[in-house]
Amino acid sequence: MKMKDRIGFLVALIIIAGISLSSVFIYFAYTRVISDNSESIAELSATNIYSEINSELTKPIYVSLTMANDSFVKNWLSTEESASSQDIIDYLLGIHDKYDYSSVFLISNNSLDYYRYSGLHKTISPTDEHDVWYYTFINSESSYDLDVDLDEANSTLTIFVNAKIYDDDDNILGVVGVGVEMNYIQEMISSFEINYDLEAFLINPEGLIQSHSNTEYIESRNIFDESMYQAHESEILDSFDSMRITSDHTSSIISRYVDELDWYIVVVKDSNVLLGFFRDYFASSFIALSFVVIIVSSMINKLVESHKKRVYELALTDHLTLLKNRRGFDLEFHHLSENNNSESIVFMADIDNFKAINDQYGHSYGDDILIHISSLIKTNLKNQDVLSRWGGDEFAGIIFGDINSSIATLEAIQKGINETELLKEKGVSISIGFTIYNKGDSIDKVIQKIDKAMYQSKERGGNQISQD
Template identity: 25%
Template structure:
């Protein structure tokens, strides 16, 4: 019974643990999805909008300046008037540079292919040179203006160029005007927001090359913006979000196109820590739930086990002596004989002599004490493997396996010792002291024998012992 009880505890605990584990995993998956959803729908759009707005204004600032220059009648008239003094355009470009704190301000006369700068430089552009390829690229582009990234020849620093076409009254291109700003202006904006929101921020071009990156963090080497181009180019008017997973981290990247340029803004948020906290919370909740459940299970099953044990004892034992009752004895014997079919055994039937007279003379309390004392004496004499039962009012049965075979003399001597021990005992109850004797009838048989016949033979032997004068042992 105890083994079955332990198995039940293990089984129930396992089922509940599995249930809590599944529940915790489902909860974690839901929380993980919610965390990713919050980043995708709330956090990233908010940060992206803030950065996007400020960068857009800064990017459009040089474009606005270039547009102003391209539509300035002074610039148009100067190009159209072929006899204009270069000094005047140099002063104009220098004024633009100083006013807007630009790195350079420049103009190209398309007819002469001359390049004028605020410093007074005058260069002739050549179509087949790498240095001047930008000009013919802008001319071929149907867009009115272009934002481009290039290097400043004086110190090799990166610049953002805003180039805009100049048209005459007939709509023909007569030149290109523009300014350049140092790239670090944009990096300062990116670093400010990256530090504020603890995000990594990037600007990359159509080819997937990173132009500017924040100082907070960088994409791992395996990351490639080019892999996202297809999805981004399908609709450049809306932001695009991507989930990036690696062995150690999980991040979400929001990407949107910067207006009036071929550049894209990327905002990366690392959700690994958030998910790690969710996972830790899940594990803690799971452990607490399992431990609490096991405690409840142990407490509950302990009570159930004790109740079952009491019910089992009430159903299988004699309440007065604690020995097996008749039904339980039959069940034990059945299992014993089934396991050891050819093994020999001794079956003894013991009856208290003159028990009715004891009850009539001294009352049932003394009678009960006599029965209890005889049961104690039998239990003391029994060996491991022997089976004792209270068979009736004052009758007991003793089943004793004999694995080494039946020795009639030794069995008789053992039973006679039991009889003598009971006769020598003194029983005290409510001031009354007395001794009792027992009669014993026994038989030797094998487990394969007919049980009812064995019982009948033992009963006949007991009857013979009583007829012979009681207080004796008789064999069938």
């Protein structure tokens, strides 16, 4: 079994085992409770509302953390002064269009510019009360947090998922995040009220309702002003896991703390619900979760395969010129020795006096020379030919085909470099050494030959082509 298949199978097995164990426990626990009294439905509803809220927040948390680790975002912030603001706006717009969040934003810790998917929103300031959250979050130990506040752009109560962006030295580059409108939670609570014939709402630690199917209660009704809840205030606020309080023979109150929001779910149930409803709901949920397992396993397989391929490519690539590196050349030579029966030559090219160029014009200019020369060489090669950066200012390659034609290619490369004004005015040239590949030659033997030939070109004054 392939690695990606084993990982996918293992993840699927863990998810299925977790779901099965949880489902069995929930089924027997809730079957007994539902059969006994009306408290069961309220407790089930509180659990499901809690799960729904967590589920709804899991995705934006994942999206925010993914954005915070996106190399494009980090690179843009690192070069913000010269980068185009439209690029980051387009990026945020893309996230908005993909996930349909009410808010997608980025704040630069350098410029303090606050970008939304619709454009530059403003420059934040520690004196602006709407921006206090940013400085509090930046100075906290958390890499991400959730904040419930009015969206300044549209005055809508929104759950914001904020994530810090770090550079390679763990310095904070900024904050990125998304916002989910509270309307979704209100609609979800309303659906539970209709389906289970109960009342459900969210309160803050002071007892003020923050979300309710009746919008008139939001920010205006305090349940601790009402006698039924006032008597159980301490018990409701101590319910960090799950709390069941029976008010009388037919009513019950269930409270559960939502850590991400610093709010409490309160569910009030006044009558019993048929056990069959839970069984139907349980079965449909299990089927849905089974589909999720299949989809997640498939996605993991694809991600593992894609990541494996990308890592493999990076391991064989020179990061400056994007040519194959020495390891990549070794692999291509192995293919040559194993599979190729046609004529071919192996060559090595070295930039003449490159150290002097670096010393005179700087390493950045030297890098530009390396990139430019690698591009010129590659332009003269065929698709099936091989070019790699051997190391420093040296390039190694393989040219397939007629020997005379291959030598002519090397001459064309040298001529192209000699006639390029940018290189010519700086006195840039290359020395080339090559050898004709013979079936069975080891890579060490071939490298020794082309290295020797290349140094012969150097000894002849450079800007020469020599054969060993």
